[in-house]
Amino acid sequence: MNILKSVIYKREATVSFFLIGIFILVGIVNPDFLTLTSIDLISQNSILYIFLATGMTFVLLTGNIDVSVGGILGLCGAIIATLVRDGANPIFSLLLVLLLGSLFGLINGLGVAIAGIPSIIMTLGTLGILRGMIVVYTGGKWVENLPDYFKNPSSQMLFDALNVYMLITLLIIIPLQIYISKSKRGRYFSAVGDNYNGAVLVGIPVKKITILSFVLSGLFAALAGSVYASQIGFIMNSTGVGIEMIAIASCVLGGVSLSGGIGSVAGASLGAVIMTTITSALVYLKVDASWNNAISGMLLITIVVSDVLIHRYTAERAKKIRLAAHVENMEIGQ
Amino acid sequence: MSNLNINMKNLRRALLSWDTFLLVIILLEVLIFGLINPKFWRIGLLLNSIDDFLIIGVVALSMTFVIITGGIDISAGSMIGLSSVVTGLLWQVYGMNIWLAAFFAILSGILCGMLNGFLVSYLDIQAMVVTLGTSFLFSGIALVLMRFAGVSAYEGISGFPQSFKSLMSGHIIPGLPNSIFILIILVLISLVLLSKSKYGRYVILTGINQNAAIYSGINTRIIKMSAYMLVGMSSAFSGILLSSYLNSSRSDFGAETTLSIITAVVLGGTLITGGKGSVIGTLLATFVLGFMKFGLQMARVPTQYTNIPTGVLLIIASLIGALSGNSYFRSRLKLVFNRPKKSVNNFEKKL
């Protein structure tokens, strides 16, 4: 019973319930939604959002924010697409692009940690620069006609059931989740966000952790950009515009607090899956597409409100139970 | 006690000097862009360029309040579009007087702000996600309203009466565009609200430490909600201004302005974590960004590249602020620069 309770209290559990809830609700309206095909297409499309949300989690945990991930995704996606289109080795291009993404993240991190620039200003600045750089780099044109050997891996299935990219994603996310929640080093991130001064006093290398969080965010954004290029097959100048908001929303849905200290990679990934599910659900619901925005907005608000209310309710109940137990103990003690 | 006074002096000095710094940037921009293209120095052109960033300034002024309370509102862009649609629809489809329609548009903005405020302040939900959700909701509603009224969303509504158009295109004082007056009046109102009134003080206190404010007897919930209502109202006003300026109503007006609005507020010296902010700073930052864009266009930099110099400016300005010891930037890093050992020594010295 206690295990059940401790699971329910976790944000990740409520996020999973919401995800399942959405599936069931839409499935009632349109049973096609519950087939392997649709679950497959949603999970594949959510991969790049999962990566973005994961990287963003590190930054949010330390109490910062990174709105430049859309720019990093776009520029790195454009670079890897251009390189591969012109015949470069895809593995080499991927490594190069990951390095670049980490570099952009490093710049963000240095600005925030060393120079003391508030993260929102710093990343707003780099966002502007990156968006402009995409135009300069691509000459305003799309990057398209990518070779098949680059696009095909995105649709490879293992045992006809699991998409290869999805497998790789899980192989990355699960160890990260364990690292962040169990290992000493991993917990530094939440420590920095939860109580900055306290972390300093305890001896945590706060500047290094802050910089590392931005580097990871950049790295994952570059990874997401590569996945984008491989799955979709072309990169436009406007690729990634507005995607940082989706990444942040995914994190918050998944229980990551914007003021830092609380959250997990698993929750953020589930949040990313929810955001992706909403996009498809709107089609499966067979509603007039003019309603899409209004419905997405209402869904998002409903989920977030319900989530908060549920947790408040359970927290209140937990408090009451603890208080009752305490009073009982006092009376017994007497 | 003397520590507190010194901190207050530092605070005031810090804020003051950041505003001055922004002013210096504006003057530098005018100088540099004028040197590149002397036409930039034509006062008429410069003043008229304000028309193009007025809507950002109008919303940024009230966004300052929201960010001071520790929140954020990214649905402002959608509210601009919604109010434009409300104005146009009420006027064209229901034959309402245009000014009455505008009034209802402002009302709709206040209602939207109330929704935002309620969700953030009474239900205690993270502002960024709530307003992201409401941004979809409001833009969706704007679209649906157009559909229901039988107006094609891609053509929009147009042909407003001349009196309405003259809101933006008229000249109350010949030679000066109306947008200057609108801006000045709004700045004065915001300044009085924030710095001179009890309301403003409550807003700041709520942002500095919400619990302390509650214990001091401030109804922080109403304060926070009212800030969102202010943003709703000014977004609606912006939508009306835009409809007047472009002589048309479209549901997608304002959609791209949200990031610029936030940029203007944070560049103006308002802490994103709340508790500190300046209306004058926001105003100056709006001009910094607005003149930057106009100046770059006058220098024949294609608009698709203008966010590079703007981004560079943002970073360099903040860098200078941080390096010159401005306490705005140091506020979170106080302890880092005073290692524990040292402060223990100081304490011993005091003893």
Added chain:
Amino acid sequence: MKKSILFVLVVSLVFSVAVFANGAGDSGKDAADIEVVFIPKLTGNMFFESANVGAQDIAAKVGFTCTYDGSPNASVADQVQIINSAVARGVDAISISSLTPDGLNDALKKAQDNGIKVVTWDSDVDPMYRELYVNQGTPEILGKLLVDMAADQMTDSQKASAKFAFFYSSPTVTDQNAWVEYAKVYIGENYPGWELLTTEYGEQDAQKSFQIGQSILDTYSDLDAILCPDSTALPGMAEAARRANLTKDDIIITGFATPSSMREYLKDNTIEAFGLWDCGLQGAMGAYLAYWLALGNTFSVGDSIDIPGIGSVKVESNDIQGYKNAPKDTGIVLLPERVVFTTANVDDYNF
């Protein structure tokens, strides 16, 4: 310390501006001194970039300056600002593809009052505010083309009772909605047995278009044809079909997009045909005609104008687009033909 930092700031700003600036323009009436500002609906879109390539080519050939200036957002307010800056700079002519049928009227009027010639291409404004419009086809022509491309691939039984869907960018984009509206009318008259299952929007976002494409294929598995008159939606839909292992024999997918983005889908049989017009040609015509007018030339309806490298084009009356009461000295130039791309001819084009 502060002074040297300020110096660095000034230098970096000037540097980043100088890197992208082209120096101040100068308006003389010499051919080489004529500056045409070429304004797309938005930048970064293959269609408009191709148009610009055409414009730049003809500008280089003839010897006038053609400045490409556009916003990365599809924003009416941004287009107005670009027009205002162009007027402030004193350019000679504006060649623009407008986002809205009438939101730019005031800005264009200001331009005309300043002696600037206005030409539109791809997407028109009120004829009162421009002199010529380079038209790729009325909504009737393009709506019909969209439907015919699909119908041509259908068997007779399908033509009698096909199930189809529309998939394009958004309900607020002017052209695409105009074409779809007419397509519906055309279908109602000629293929009354067809059933419209759904209309979906990809918001010009490649990933969304891809995911929604996949969702459409799964939800409406009995679709016969999907019409995608949007350059992002069509490749997204094609990729979704290919991923689902569907070929042109399983489902008819067609629409408007650039050959470079769709070539591979033609070659691997995912689709059979799609259409467009030569955007480079359209861009070249738009730019050249603006230059030609800026030189001081005039025309009447029915005249032919010679465009170097392209040939002779005829000025039609505004009536063909349905305008009543257009000013006498304005007209429309029609693009010679639309192109339907198939495996036979797609390699002849390189845009």
